[in-house]
Amino acid sequence: MIDTHPTSFASVTPSPAWAFAQYQQIRANLPEGLPAEQQPETRTLDSLAPLVDQFQAFVFDAFGVLNAGPRAFPSAIRRIRQLQERGKTVRILSNAATASHGALVAKYQGMGFAIGQDQLVSSRWVLEQSLVRQPRQGRFGVLSPASSAPDTLGVDWLPVRPGIQAEDLDRLDGFIFLSSEGWNEEVQQVLTQSLARHPRPLLVANPDLVAPRGDCLTLEPGYFAHLLMSQSAIEPEFFGKPYRPAFDAVLQTLGGIDPADILMVGDTLHTDILGGQAAGMKTMLITAEGALQGMDVPDCIAQSGIVPDFIAPLI
Numbered sequence: 001m002i003d004t005h006p007t008s009f010a011s012v013t014p015s016p017a018w019a020f021a022q023y024q025q026i027r028a029n030l031p032e033g034l035p036a037e038q039q040p041e042t043r044t045l046d047s048l049a050p051l052v053d054q055f056q057a058f059v060f061d062a063f064g065v066l067n068a069g070p071r072a073f074p075s076a077i078r079r080i081r082q083l084q085e086r087g088k089t090v091r092i093l094s095n096a097a098t099a100s101h102g103a104l105v106a107k108y109q110g111m112g113f114a115i116g117q118d119q120l121v122s123s124r125w126v127l128e129q130s131l132v133r134q135p136r137q138g139r140f141g142v143l144s145p146a147s148s149a150p151d152t153l154g155v156d157w158l159p160v161r162p163g164i165q166a167e168d169l170d171r172l173d174g175f176i177f178l179s180s181e182g183w184n185e186e187v188q189q190v191l192t193q194s195l196a197r198h199p200r201p202l203l204v205a206n207p208d209l210v211a212p213r214g215d216c217l218t219l220e221p222g223y224f225a226h227l228l229m230s231q232s233a234i235e236p237e238f239f240g241k242p243y244r245p246a247f248d249a250v251l252q253t254l255g256g257i258d259p260a261d262i263l264m265v266g267d268t269l270h271t272d273i274l275g276g277q278a279a280g281m282k283t284m285l286i287t288a289e290g291a292l293q294g295m296d297v298p299d300c301i302a303q304s305g306i307v308p309d310f311i312a313p314l315i
Contacts, residue, residue: 004182036305063212096123127153135154136174207225207241283310
């Protein structure tokens with residue numbers, strides 16, 4: 001299957017340095033970080049191995065930590081298996097929202113990760129649970145490809161894809177952004193104009209600005225949502241990392257384990273590390289692949305003020 005997530009938009013081709021700068025620009029819209037006096041002293045390790053006995057539970061970001069696009073990291077498959085064999089609680093907390101929960105679990109099982117339905121928490125699942133608890137009235141435009149099976153959302157919906165007309169958007173009561181797959185400048189402009197004329201709710205399952213997919217970064221729903229926010233009077237509601245709905249959801253699956261006994265492992269300072277710290281977890285930044293690949297990591301930490309407890313190239 002050909003991946004149609006955008007690798008460029010309006011003359012922008014994302015790189016790790018560009019993505020970091022973009023996260024810095026939207027810093028005021030992200031959760032607050034730890035105050036200076038509570039920042040940890042970062043330990044640099046070769047891998048997660050020395051920490052296996054230090055924590056009860058391990059929560060892993062997916063892209064950049066377990067896989068890059070369809071390519072799973074063999075070391076990650078082995079580490080997850082080792083933790084499970086040692087009786088540790090393992091969760092995957094993913095901002096991926098294109099696929100339904102069941103399809104995403106099947107994807108990681110197919111890659112070789114021994115996980116069940118209850119061991120993966122996706123931002124799409126978090127959004128769906130919110131829609132069950134608080135049903136939204138009216139008809140929603142769903143930003144996603146046909147393959148994403150939006151029927152699982154439980155709302156009256158209309159697909160919002162390239163070619164949709166402005167009058168169709170203006171009749172909708174709100175929008176749900178699942179996936180940037182197939183997104184382009186034309187549909188972004190039409191949606192921006194519709195929201196500027198008539199601000200309505202925008203529910204964003206995936207707040208990521210970019211995602212690593214092998215040899216490139218793709219632009220994700222969070223990037224387009226922040227563009228919409230800057231060009232209209234809307235305040236998107238985000239359900240994935242670094243925002244609390246995602247971390248509250250994963251904590252609920254962990255059966256009351258103290259957040260201080262949980263290690264959040266991710267490749268992005270502004271989502272995985274910031275969100276994990278805001279939820280009270282300890283954090284590990286992975287650097288070999290993913291958001292900060294090739295970057296001066298200490299400089300990124302200093303600029304952002306987001307300081308992980310541990311750093312390692314791979315898990």
